[in-house]
Amino acid sequence: MSTASRNLQTIVFVLIAVGLIALALGGYLNPFSRILLNPLIELQTWVYSRYQVAQNVLRAPQDIARLQQRNLQLEAQVSQLQAQIIELQQQLTEARILSALVDFARANPENRYQAAAVIGRDPSPFLRYILINRGSDDNIRRGMPVVTQQGLVGRIDAVTANAARVQLITDSGAVVNAKIQPSGTQAVLKGQVSGDLLLDLIPQGAPIEVGNLVLTSGLGGGYPPNIVIGQISGIRSQPQDIFQSATVQSVVDFNQLEIVLVIVNFRPVNLEPLIPQGSQP
Secondary structure, eight states, X not given: OOHHHHHHHHHHHHHXXXXXXXXXXXXXXXXXXXXXXXXXXXXXXXXXXXXXXXXHHHHHHHHHHHHHHHHHHHHHHHHHHHHHHHHHXXXXXXXXXXXXXXXXXXXXXXXXXXXXXXXXXXXXXXXXXXXXSOOGGGTOOTTOEEEOSSSEEEXXXXXXXXXXXXXXXXXXXXXXXXXXXXTTEXXXXXXXXXXXXXXXXXXXXXXXXXXXXXEEXXXXXXXXXXXXXXXXXXXXXXXXXXXXXXXXXXXXXXXXXXXXXXXXXXXXXXXXGGSOGGXXX
C-alpha cells in the first residue's frame, strides 16, 4: 500500500472518530449506546449479585459465630445487671426498714434496742419461731421482748453466743397479758396452732368492739406495757359464759420479717414463786 493510501485512510479514520465524538456529544448516539450497553450492564449486575450471594455464603459461618458470641456477651451483661438491680432493691428495702426502726427507737427512748436480722425460721407447721443473728455476745438474754416498728413480735426463747431463737406471739405456747383500748379492759392473748391470735378472759360485760386496739398491759412481768399488738377483728360472746373472747389481727406481718429490734434493757420478772400453790393452774 502506497504512502498516499495510508494517509488517506488515516484522514478517514480521524474524520470518522471526530464525527462519532461530535454525534456522541450531541446526544445522537444515545439510543445506540443503550442498545449496546444495557446487555452489558445486566450481565454485570447478574455477575455481581451472584458474587454477593457466594460471598455471603462464605461469610455466614463467621457471622453466625460472631453473633452467637455477641449474644452470649449480652446475656451475661443482662444477668449481671439483673443481679445488681436485685441487690440494690434489697439494699433499698433494708435501708427503709432500718430507717423505720430508727424512727421507732427515737419515739420510744425509754427502751434500749439491739437490731438483729432474721436468719431462719422454724420449719414445723405447729411452731412459730424465728432465728436472729444476735446472741449472748451482743448482751441478748432469754425473755427479752422482740418488736418491729409496727408492734410486738415475741420474745427471746433460747440464746447462743452469736444467735438467738425468738418465740413469736402466734406460737401456740405464747401468752401475753394485754389490755384493750380505749376501755382499758384486761385480757390474755394466746397464740393458736393455726397461727391466729385469740384474746381470752375478757369480762362478759366489758365494752369491746371490732377495731379496738390491743396493747401489752405489763402485768405479769413478761413484757413492757403499751407495746402495740394488733386490733380486734372478731368477738365471741355467749350470755351464759363468764368471759368473752376475741380474735386479734396482728399489726406485724410475720411472713415478711427481715429485721427486728430486741429490747435489751428489759428483764422479765418470774412471778411463779410469789403465786400461791392453789392459785396456779
